[in-house]
Amino acid sequence: MGEGKDNVSSLMGNRRLADAIRAAKIAAAHRSDVVVDIREADRARLEILAEEMQSVADEVPPGDDRFDFTISGGPQPRFWIDGTAHVSMARDRRTYRFARETRLGRVMLGESADVAVIADRVTDYVAERIVERDKAFADSDGLGVRVMERGERKTEAAAAPIPARPVPPPAGTSFAVALSWLMIGLVIGAGTLYAIASVRGFSLN
Incomplete structure (x- = not known):
């Protein structure tokens, strides 16, 4: 009699465990669906930002390969501007977060639910990076030094004394000198003839 009760209790326990496992699987499937939905929603919002940034991406100089402007996959999609800066969605799934990874950690460059605001922040960031590169090239190509040296040489040449040229005498000066001589x-x-004549006359006397 006691063994029958034990068998029934064991069977009911197995059923409860099976039901619990089945319920856990269903819950996991629901959570997976939710994660997928959230991921797709984040990607859709980032695609809106990518469309806003398309005109800026088209204006980047062709030889400048620092910028990506691509959306990455994974558990948290991100819109990458370059190798360190990206835009992702906050936990509320409505706020854009523009951040940059540095040696000292992540630096927040902008945060807003308005896609136009974030697009402006990203545009300013791209412009600053381009200007920084131009300055770096200007410092390394030596053009500024050469221009400065040329300017200094021109200044020194302009300040050098001009050698004096002999001034030709006036037109009538040479004639007057010749006449004087x-x-x-x-x-x-x-006088010479007079002296000779005097000496001869004195001799005759």
């Missing part, structure tokens, strides 16, 4: 020659010649 002629008069001096005539006077000397006349």
Whole structure:
């Protein structure tokens, strides 16, 4: 009599365990569906942001390969701007979170439920990265130094004293000098002749 009760109790316990396992499987399936739905909802919102950013992505210089503008999969979809910055959805599934991974940890660059606000923040970030790259190239190509050196050489050339050129005499100066020498020659010649004549006259006497 006692053995029959034990068998019935054991059978009922097995049934309860089976029911519990089946219920756990059903609950897990529901949770999986919820996770999938949430993931798809996040991806759909990120695709809206990607459409907002398409014009910016088209304007990025062709040779600049730092930017991605792609949506990654996984448990939490993300819209990647470059190798460190991305946009993801917050826990409320309505707020965009624009963050950047750094050596010191994650830095929040913007957070808003308005896709236009986040698109503006991302656009500013892309513009700053492009300007930073241009500055880095300007510092490394030496163009600024060469331009400065050319300017200094031009300044030094302009400040150097100009050598004095001989000033030609006025037009009538050479004639006056020649005439003076002629008069001096005539006077000397006349004096010489007078002296010779005086000496001869003195000798005759």
